[in-house]
Amino acid sequence: MKVLKLYHFENQFGQTNYKANNIYTTENNDDYLTLPNQIITFFDNHSNKVNDYKKTQNVRFKMPHAQFLIHLSNMFGSVESFGNHCDYLAEKFKYSLKQAPKKSFYLIFYRTEVQGMECLSILTMEAKTGVQVSNNKFNILEEILPDKDARLRKAAVVFKEDSLNFKDGVENTGDGEGG
Numbered sequence: 001m002k003v004l005k006l007y008h009f010e011n012q013f014g015q016t017n018y019k020a021n022n023i024y025t026t027e028n029n030d031d032y033l034t035l036p037n038q039i040i041t042f043f044d045n046h047s048n049k050v051n052d053y054k055k056t057q058n059v060r061f062k063m064p065h066a067q068f069l070i071h072l073s074n075m076f077g078s079v080e081s082f083g084n085h086c087d088y089l090a091e092k093f094k095y096s097l098k099q100a101p102k103k104s105f106y107l108i109f110y111r112t113e114v115q116g117m118e119c120l121s122i123l124t125m126e127a128k129t130g131v132q133v134s135n136n137k138f139n140i141l142e143e144i145l146p147d148k149d150a151r152l153r154k155a156a157v158v159f160k161e162d163s164l165n166f167k168d169g170v171e172n173t174g175d176g177e178g179g
Contacts, residue, residue, distance in 0.1 A: 001040045001112040002026055003079050005086045008127060009094070010104035016097050018090060018107070023083045032079060047114050047121040050155045061166060069167040075120055076111065076160055089122075103127070114157055123155040 003025045009018040024035045061069060071085040086109045093107055104127040112121055165171050 001035065001044050001110055003032075003082050004035060004039075004043065004108065004110035005083055006109070007086075007090045007107040008104060009101055009107060010127070011100040011102065014100050016094055016100045018094055020087060020090065023079055025079055029079075043108070043110055043121065044112055046123065046155065047112050047119070047157055050121075050157050051114055061163070064167045064169055066167075069163060072120060072158060072160070073164055073167065075109075076118065082109075082111065114159075117162075118160040120158045120160065121155065122158070 003023060005023050006021045007018045008021065009016060011017075023032045024039075025032045026035050026040065028034055068089070071089060075082045075085045089109070090107055106125050106127055108121075108123050108125065110121050112119060114121075162171075
């Protein structure tokens with residue numbers, strides 16, 4: 001894991017509201033908070049398990065000019081660019097919700113590697129279970145493992161190279177040749 005940003009979504013008087021948390025990185029940097037190793041392991045394990053889970057579905061983008069792909073291409077640049085594009089996607093996510101959530105939850109974006117390929121992982125997780133954030137510090141509840149379906153519910157792992165090749169019209173067809 002290289003960088004992570006999370007958003008706390010909650011129901012406030014029947015309206016969906018969210019608060020953006022800080023950006024966390026694996027590098028010591030005065031501008032960003034440092035990710036604890038326990039958090040890196042927690043989320044990296046989850047991303048790897050998403051790929052191995054028997055109910056995981058593979059999906060494709062319908063069009064190479066999908067708005068998400070434009071943001072994705074910029075999320076692998078600087079940490080600041082990652083944060084800005086996460087902010088945009090969190091706002092889009094908020095407006096895609098049909099009704100205010102019954103329970104508060106985190107929307108989490110992080111860059112990592114799965115099977116040696118760079119990717120963006122996006123997941124939602126109940127706010128009071130698994131991982132808690134208070135005063136910019138993480139707390140993991142040990143008895144909750146990353147593979148518990150009820151705690152880490154929805155996840156997407158978007159592979160950088162394959163997605164950007166699709167965006168650019170150069171897909172790997174599996175026969176060793178692009179396009």
